[in-house]
Amino acid sequence: MSAEPHHHRPSAPSWSTHADEALSRRGSRASAARNAVLAALDSQACCASAQEIHARITTDGTAIGIASVYRTLELLHGLALITRVDTGDGVARYEPAHPNGEHHHHLVCNACGAVEAFHDGELEAAIHAVADRVDFRVDAHDIALRGACRRCR
Amino acid sequence: MSAEPHHHRPSAPSWSTHADEALSRRGSRASAARNAVLAALDSQACCASAQEIHARITTDGTAIGIASVYRTLELLHGLALITRVDTGDGVARYEPAHPNGEHHHHLVCNACGAVEAFHDGELEAAIHAVADRVDFRVDAHDIALRGACRRCR
DNA sequence: CTCTATCCGATAATGAGTATCATTACCAAC
DNA sequence: GTTGGTAATGATACTCATTATCGGATAGAG
Structure with missing residues (x-):
């Protein structure tokens, strides 16, 4: 197991690094497709669908199959490295799940479909x-x- | 606004009667298909998918088209007479929405897909x-x- | 009873997600 | 460096829930 690179970059504890390690530990292999999906997830503001992720990767110049996106998302979700968000429009969206348990919830606009995030401690307490x-x-x-x-x- | 019927029958304030009235007020016509869907919704324990509702109606001896089930559910949902429940398996489920705002939430089993209902006042308060x-x-x-x-x- | 807007049911179309499979490529061992 | 086992890839065929289409049926007002 390689040591964690302790860089001088404070802004990037980088979820994708965490995910990468978890995948290696799991015996999964690195690949262009997987790296692209991890990078896309890491850089997205909120949740994104498989097709949105695929579109962004393609636009960025990397050609990977849509099946690899679905496969990688399924794998990551199985390892609880990403969270699935269901906005009710029949499309599954995903976002990184941070290892410290930090998470948020969503406000969904019924008119335009926009999704916003919010967090509330009392709500979490009530849930627990x-x-x-x-x-x-x-x-x-x-x-x-x-x-x-x-x-x- | 008509007075609420204060019957001696506590088990049947009948959501479907309420829904029927709302539909008539809306200018919708009665029909065998619509009645069957309303009856099915009224008698179900928790949420049910369009196909489950259709199957039950068919089993009960009434032959209606699956399209009518979807159409009726869409209409009822648009009038907020039913609630859509998304368990994350790609199938939309519906259950009656009671006019007094009474509702519950769901426990979804990741293993077998079972859905149970629960209600909690503090959680509702936190949400509000x-x-x-x-x-x-x-x-x-x-x-x-x-x-x-x-x-x- | 007639007329017409609405609704019906059968079925084709859509579209997200999954399964298949021959090929490619990672990577540990040699 | 080469190799071999095996996981991963990508093209594509497929499943299946849901939606759109359309000719015919019917409720219900006049």
């Missing part, structure tokens, strides 16, 4: 309280608030 | 607090807790 109370082992939670964004209101 | 704080008009919220049900744990 419920999780302790039910007869169910809760591993994750998805919350979406739906309505109208500022522009569509 | 967030809704007031964000720059977004929040009309509805979806919450899904994912993990393993008792049998799959």
Whole structure:
């Protein structure tokens, strides 16, 4: 296992480095397709669909098959390295899952489909309280608030 | 606004009656297909997909087209008479939305796909607090807790 | 009863996601 | 450096939920 490169770049604890390591540990091999998907995920602001990710990679000059995007996303999701976000339009979107458990939830505009992120500590606390109370082992939670964004209101 | 019928029958304030009235008010016509879908929704325990609803109606001896099920669900959803539940398996499920705003959320088993319902007042309160704080008009919220049900744990 | 807007059901089209499979390429061992 | 086992790739065929289309049926007002 190679040592972690302790660079002088504070702005990039880089989720993709974390993901890369987890994949290596898992015995997965590096490849152009996988690197491109990791890089795309790392640089996206919020969630993105498989096709959006593929389009961006293609635009950036790397030609990879759409199947590889789906495969990589499935693999990453299985390892809990990315989170699937379902906005209700029949398209799965994904975003990096940070190892410290830090995460956010989404505001979905019913009119234009825009997605915004928010975080709220009390909401998280309420979720955890419920999780302790039910007869169910809760591993994750998805919350979406739906309505109208500022522009569509 | 008509008075709420204060019957001696606590088990049947009947959502479908409420839905029927809302549809008539809207100028929609009654039909065998629509009635069958309303009845199916009214009698289901939790959420059901379009195909499940269609299968049940067919089994019960009424032959209607699958397109009518989708059409009716779309109409009802547009009037906020039903709620769409997305469990992440690419299939939309629906359940009656009760006029008093009473609703529940879902526990989804990642292993077997089972869906259970739960309700929690504090969670609702936390949601409303967030809704007031964000720059977004929040009309509805979806919450899904994912993990393993008792049998799959 | 007639007329017309609405709804119906069968089916074709759409589109996201998955399975298949021959080929390619990583990488540990030699 | 070469090699061999095997995972990964990409093109494409496929599945399947959902939507669009369209000719015919029907509710329900007048």
